[in-house]
Amino acid sequence: MTPGHLLPALRCEGVTKVFPGGIEALAGLGLSVPAGRFHGLLGPNGAGKTTLIRSVVGLTRPTAGEIRVFGMDAWGREAAAARRAIGYAPQEVALDRFVPVRELLELHGRYFGMSRADARERAEEMLVAFDLTQKAGAYANTLSGGMRRRLLLARALLHRPRLVILDEPTAGVDIELRLDLWEYIRALHADGTTILLTTHYLEEAEALCERVSFIRAGTIVASGTPGELRERFGAPRLEDVYLRVVGR
Amino acid sequence: MGALAEREALRVLRLWTQTIAPPVVAAALFIVVFGIALGSRIRTIEGVPYEQFIVPGLVLMGVATSAFANTATSIYQARSDGFIEDPVSSPMTASQLVLGYLTGGVLRSLLIGAATLAAARVFVSFPLERPGLLAAALVLTSLAFAALGIVVGLYSTGWDQQNFVGNLVIQPLVFLGGVFYSIDDLSRPWREMTHADPIFYMVTAARHGILGSGDVGPWLALGIAAALAAAMLGWAWTTFVRGVGIRT
Numbered sequence: 001m002t003p004g005h006l007l008p009a010l011r012c013e014g015v016t017k018v019f020p021g022g023i024e025a026l027a028g029l030g031l032s033v034p035a036g037r038f039h040g041l042l043g044p045n046g047a048g049k050t051t052l053i054r055s056v057v058g059l060t061r062p063t064a065g066e067i068r069v070f071g072m073d074a075w076g077r078e079a080a081a082a083r084r085a086i087g088y089a090p091q092e093v094a095l096d097r098f099v100p101v102r103e104l105l106e107l108h109g110r111y112f113g114m115s116r117a118d119a120r121e122r123a124e125e126m127l128v129a130f131d132l133t134q135k136a137g138a139y140a141n142t143l144s145g146g147m148r149r150r151l152l153l154a155r156a157l158l159h160r161p162r163l164v165i166l167d168e169p170t171a172g173v174d175i176e177l178r179l180d181l182w183e184y185i186r187a188l189h190a191d192g193t194t195i196l197l198t199t200h201y202l203e204e205a206e207a208l209c210e211r212v213s214f215i216r217a218g219t220i221v222a223s224g225t226p227g228e229l230r231e232r233f234g235a236p237r238l239e240d241v242y243l244r245v246v247g248r
Numbered sequence: 249m250g251a252l253a254e255r256e257a258l259r260v261l262r263l264w265t266q267t268i269a270p271p272v273v274a275a276a277l278f279i280v281v282f283g284i285a286l287g288s289r290i291r292t293i294e295g296v297p298y299e300q301f302i303v304p305g306l307v308l309m310g311v312a313t314s315a316f317a318n319t320a321t322s323i324y325q326a327r328s329d330g331f332i333e334d335p336v337s338s339p340m341t342a343s344q345l346v347l348g349y350l351t352g353g354v355l356r357s358l359l360i361g362a363a364t365l366a367a368a369r370v371f372v373s374f375p376l377e378r379p380g381l382l383a384a385a386l387v388l389t390s391l392a393f394a395a396l397g398i399v400v401g402l403y404s405t406g407w408d409q410q411n412f413v414g415n416l417v418i419q420p421l422v423f424l425g426g427v428f429y430s431i432d433d434l435s436r437p438w439r440e441m442t443h444a445d446p447i448f449y450m451v452t453a454a455r456h457g458i459l460g461s462g463d464v465g466p467w468l469a470l471g472i473a474a475a476l477a478a479a480m481l482g483w484a485w486t487t488f489v490r491g492v493g494i495r496t
Contacts, residue, residue, distance in 0.1 A: 019496065057337045060496045080339035088337055094330025098259050110251030111338035155334070 007071040009035040009194035015065035025051040027218035040209035048218040087161030091168040095140035102136040112159035126154040216246040252348025260356040275364040304454040305427030315357035315393035323401030342488035353394025382457025388473040395480035402493035
């Protein structure tokens with residue numbers, strides 16, 4: 001049996017998703033993200049990034065294939081343990097507007113199996129880390145866009161996940177907040193957390209990711225470190241690789 | 249599961265001016281207008297003063313409609329805003345999600361039932377012949393309609409569909425279920441048709457609990473209420489397991 005620390009944080013094999021109407025969003029996709037790595041997933045709109053991520057976190061049921069999180073079947077008997085290991089910040093900022101910020105964080109922790117006391121303590125840590133202490137009693141729908149984005153990230157990290165999945169975390173945010181978020185994400189990775197990031201910003205992938213995978217039409221078409229990919233495709237920048245691999 | 253149940257209960261209590269007060273005021277108005285003002289023309293039904301006769305049905309009407317409205321609204325709101333993805337992507341099982349959402353509906357409807365009884369007491373003197381039977385009737389009604397609300401909340405694609413079920417299915421069944429009259433006063437085939445209305449049995453069970461008499465025996469009424477609650481709970485659980493409205 002493979003020891004836990006040697007298992008990949010995420011392994012997808014032959015993952016296929018066909019939506020009603022016959023739209024194939026994922027076409028036998030394979031992907032492996034070793035534990036502790038910072039992995040970028042790049043591709044154009046409609047390539048299947050969000051469908052893949054939603055399949056990993058339990059929101060889109062794959063039509064075929066297998067998804068394992070630290071060796072646990074994400075859609076089988078170990079689904080609950082697999083989900084506990086994942087922190088997910090979706091692309092759309094969707095936050096419960098009926099509970100104040102502190103309570104929103106505590107509830108998330110308890111949804112993910114933390115005790116009330118632990119969730120409360122961790123929520124305070126997250127409020128400080130994400131500079132939200134002043135807004136702890138406010139409701140999410142009264143926060144600015146930047147604060148909501150920070151709160152979304154704080155929520156994803158609250159239950160101390162080993163694999164953090166960030167779907168376009170800096171989409172539509174100003175440069176100052178983007179740099180702040182980069183700092184949070186880098187610090188998280190430095191602590192040993194595995195990160196899977198999707199982004200449209202190639203400079204973001206180049207600045208943050210140890211490895212990147214390009215996705216097109218529901219399959220991974222190239223993977224490697226940014227340096228390896230530049231060399232393999234004889235391209236000076238990751239953007240040039242992107243255009244060759246998934247571009248027109 | 250406790251966290252989701254707590255979230256749902258707090259939502260009911262914090263929004264009490266929208267969730268608790270209106271149906272209690274409406275029931276009190278029914279008692280004053282129909283029972284006391286117009287009821288003097290009817291005097292008695294099966295030897296029971298009319299203002300007493302309508303109390304069990306009004307209590308049950310508040311329980312049924314509010315249990316349905318609470319879960320249907322809460323779930324559809326969470327789906328519409330997108331924040332339902334937080335509990336759905338957590339390690340909670342379908343049973344835990346059902347129990348969590350049921351809590352709000354059951355709490356709200358039983359509070360309304362108790363408040364309606366208390367408000368009715370202000371205007372009308374009535375006995376409480378079999379309190380255990382009344383409690384069982386109200387809990388089973390609450391469970392059945394809260395579970396139906398879960399199903400409708402998950403299937404709905406707009407507020408209009410919830411209003412359709414609430415106003416054009418549940419409300420007519422409640423009014424035709426013998427809230428304001430005894431089926432002995434109906435001619436054929438209306439009397440037989442009323443036996444096909446499940447709410448008739450719930451009203452009858454509540455009437456046995458308060459007044460000690462009803463159109464059918466108490467155990468038949470309670471048994472049918474229990475069967476309906478079990479069927480609705482099973483439907484809600486199956487709908488969650490299939491991921492209707494929450495998983496693609």
